Amino acid sequence: MNTALWPWAALVLLGAYHGINPGMGWLFAVARGMQEKNRGAVLSSLLPIAVGHEASIIMVVVAVSLTEAFLPPFFVRLLAALVLVSFGLYKLLRPRSHPAGFGMRIGPAGLVGWSFLMSSAHGAGLMLAPVLLGLPVYAAYHSLREISLQAVAAASLHVAAMLLVMGLVSVVVYEKVGVGVLRRGWFNLDLGWSLVLIASGAVTLFTAV
Amino acid sequence: MATTLLRPDQTFYPSPRLAAKAPVETLAYMVTFDPSRKKPDGLVTLDVDPGSKSFGKQVGRVDAPNVGDEFHHFGWNVCSSALCPYAAHPHLERRYLLVPGLRSSRIYVFDIKPDPKQPKLVHTIEAQEIAERAGYSRPHTIHCGPDGIYVSALGAPDGNGPGGIFVIDHDTFAVKGRWELDRGPQELAYDFWWHLGYDTAITSEWGTPNMVEGGVNPDLLLAGNYGHKLHIWDLPKRRHRQEIDLGAEQQMVLELRPAHDPSKAYGFVGVVVSLKDLSSSIWTWYLDGSTYKVEKVIEIPAEPANPDDLPPLLKGFKAVPPLVSDINLSLDDRWLYVSAWGTGEFLQFDVSDPFKPKKTGSVHLGGIVRKAPHPKSGPLNGGPQMVELSRDGKRAYLTNSLYASWDEQFYPDGIKSWATSIHAKPEGGLSLDEGFFSTFEQRTHQVHLQGGDASSDSYCYS
Numbered sequence: 223m224n225t226a227l228w229p230w231a232a233l234v235l236l237g238a239y240h241g242i243n244p245g246m247g248w249l250f251a252v253a254r255g256m257q258e259k260n261r262g263a264v265l266s267s268l269l270p271i272a273v274g275h276e277a278s279i280i281m282v283v284v285a286v287s288l289t290e291a292f293l294p295p296f297f298v299r300l301l302a303a304l305v306l307v308s309f310g311l312y313k314l315l316r317p318r319s320h321p322a323g324f325g326m327r328i329g330p331a332g333l334v335g336w337s338f339l340m341s342s343a344h345g346a347g348l349m350l351a352p353v354l355l356g357l358p359v360y361a362a363y364h365s366l367r368e369i370s371l372q373a374v375a376a377a378s379l380h381v382a383a384m385l386l387v388m389g390l391v392s393v394v395v396y397e398k399v400g401v402g403v404l405r406r407g408w409f410n411l412d413l414g415w416s417l418v419l420i421a422s423g424a425v426t427l428f429t430a431v
Numbered sequence: 432m433a434t435t436l437l438r439p440d441q442t443f444y445p446s447p448r449l450a451a452k453a454p455v456e457t458l459a460y461m462v463t464f465d466p467s468r469k470k471p472d473g474l475v476t477l478d479v480d481p482g483s484k485s486f487g488k489q490v491g492r493v494d495a496p497n498v499g500d501e502f503h504h505f506g507w508n509v510c511s512s513a514l515c516p517y518a519a520h521p522h523l524e525r526r527y528l529l530v531p532g533l534r535s536s537r538i539y540v541f542d543i544k545p546d547p548k549q550p551k552l553v554h555t556i557e558a559q560e561i562a563e564r565a566g567y568s569r570p571h572t573i574h575c576g577p578d579g580i581y582v583s584a585l586g587a588p589d590g591n592g593p594g595g596i597f598v599i600d601h602d603t604f605a606v607k608g609r610w611e612l613d614r615g616p617q618e619l620a621y622d623f624w625w626h627l628g629y630d631t632a633i634t635s636e637w638g639t640p641n642m643v644e645g646g647v648n649p650d651l652l653l654a655g656n657y658g659h660k661l662h663i664w665d666l667p668k669r670r671h672r673q674e675i676d677l678g679a680e681q682q683m684v685l686e687l688r689p690a691h692d693p694s695k696a697y698g699f700v701g702v703v704v705s706l707k708d709l710s711s712s713i714w715t716w717y718l719d720g721s722t723y724k725v726e727k728v729i730e731i732p733a734e735p736a737n738p739d740d741l742p743p744l745l746k747g748f749k750a751v752p753p754l755v756s757d758i759n760l761s762l763d764d765r766w767l768y769v770s771a772w773g774t775g776e777f778l779q780f781d782v783s784d785p786f787k788p789k790k791t792g793s794v795h796l797g798g799i800v801r802k803a804p805h806p807k808s809g810p811l812n813g814g815p816q817m818v819e820l821s822r823d824g825k826r827a828y829l830t831n832s833l834y835a836s837w838d839e840q841f842y843p844d845g846i847k848s849w850a851t852s853i854h855a856k857p858e859g860g861l862s863l864d865e866g867f868f869s870t871f872e873q874r875t876h877q878v879h880l881q882g883g884d885a886s887s888d889s890y891c892y893s
Contacts, residue, residue: 244519245519253891324517325627328667
């Protein structure tokens with residue numbers, strides 16, 4: 223694949239992966255629809271969930287950009303690798319940490335907050351760090367402004383892919399398939415998720431040396 | 432941490448509608464206790480597969496490592512609420528039973544996975560840990576919540592109030608602490624459950640340990656001092672929202688059975704005795720705008736009796752109170768089952784309209800005066816008390832002891848313990864199961880069914 227294209231493709235794929243994961247949001251949208259007995263409640267839940275996810279991603283993007291502005295690339299990669307591996311190990315030991323104090327009747331603002339905490343607690347943004355570091359502007363540093371623009375574009379592309387997949391899955395489950403599918407199709411990704419984080423760290427470290 | 436490798440635990444169902452189609456249970460777990468506190472209490476496994484040679488018989492038993500615990504209610508580490516979207520952990524396994532000692536305040540954790548017929552003790556939460564971390568004592572009801580294991584407690588370690596709820600971590604079984612951030616005027620505790628779809632918890636009232644452990648105190652009872660209120664709470668914010676007083680003459684507001692469908696905000700609660708006429712009653716609570724209200728929907732009258740047939744506590748009243756203790760609601764929210772422990776009657780009501788229940792069935796077993804027999808027994812004592820319902824709603828499992836120090840006050844001959852099953856017809860009506868009637872040396876109390884039942888799970892999808 224064209225070297226300039228792969229990070230963008232990876233961002234879209236990771237967006238689809240986050241979108242299809244029930245724990246990241248679509249299931250909450252379906253539950254709200256069933257509670258209100260109304261498809262509108264499904265659809266109106268999607269945007270707040272995406273906004274929370276985007277905020278969590280941007281937090282990482284900004285952190286990467288800032289680090290990139292002040293540290294040589296080698297140290298950025300070393301730092302990213304350390305954070306990824308330790309976070310992956312943490313998720314291996316405590317896979318079920320979930321935010322407290324939420325319930326079924328949180329409003330749109332509550333959904334944004336829940337999605338932000340859920341995405342952050344699972345390291346959804348961290349998972350993108352190696353891809354971000356592969357973007358051309360990061361490979362050869364120009365200016366903070368240029369990096370930020372490209373970083374926000376990257377995060378938005380990721381979230382757009384997530385929103386699309388999340389929207390499709392939630393409407394299909396709400397209208398056609400039903401929540402019974404959870405019993406068959408909700409695979410245990412905890413172990414895989416931790417291993418992906420650790421592997422990303424290893425790859426980042428390897429490319430840094 | 433015990434997790435499934437790939438799919439969610441297959442005993443979890445997103446909705447009560449799907450859970451009602453679960454496979455039929457073949458094993459039941461029942462706790463038994465020694466009222467003399469000399470021998471260890473036990474967790475007994477019953478074979479409830481009608482096709483099996485040992486149907487209705489004990490096929491396993493694990494003893495507590497101590498004596499005097501008084502096993503009473505118990506519950507699972509995790510259940511269908513694990514599929515709730517805001518705190519999902521669908522790959523934890525339903526494999527541990529948490530069994531509190533109501534008198535010792537210990538909580539034993541038994542693992543049923545290696546051998547479902549012979550559970551193994553794997554962990555003990557000591558009374559001291561509960562007292563130090565939560566300030567509570569005498570753990571009672573256990574419900575597996577979306578984000579942890581919730582346990583109600585009758586009071587503080589010194590035996591006074593307040594009683595309340597504490598939370599246990601569902602990964603480590605560590606006591607996380609007291610649940611209430613703001614308890615408002617609530618002081619007495621007993622049962623609790625919730626409307627997950629409305630972020631609302633409900634608690635009921637019995638009495639503090641000092642009010643109940645020496646037996647029912649007639650002075651406290653006639654003064655209306657036992658519990659007579661419901662409390663409504665904000666579940667995620669852990670704050671008291673509303674107190675509902677049923678009136679001081681309504682003594683002991685016990686078992687709470689909210690609609691299983693999370694989109695419905697109503698439920699049923701039983702009151703043991705009215706000081707006015709010794710009747711028992713069932714009340715429906717419901718959400719009206721932004722506040723909850725309550726309405727009496729069933730009244731079960733006391734039955735006149737010859738004082739010679741009555742225990743000293745009741746002679747002066749010349750009547751047997753029905754003493755409704757446990758109630759249970761089918762997963763389709765259509766059938767309400769009521770145990771009248773005093774008169775020895777088990778009743779079924781159609782509650783399709785929760786404000787206008789229709790009586791659809793009744794069987795008699797035991798009773799203070801009636802002593803009604805089962806086809807496989809002579810006259811019985813005790814009466815239908817704890818009731819557990821299968822997920823398909825076709826079978827009810829009954830045991831006959833109430834609480835050690837209260838049993839003798841109503842049944843002075845001592846409770847001879849039994850367990851049996853009752854058949855419920857799909858369009859209403861009850862019949863005895865002639866194949867399942869077993870007696871036990873120790874006193875029998877709560878029953879839970881392998882994989883889940885009508886009081887073990889709660890749901891976030893309708």
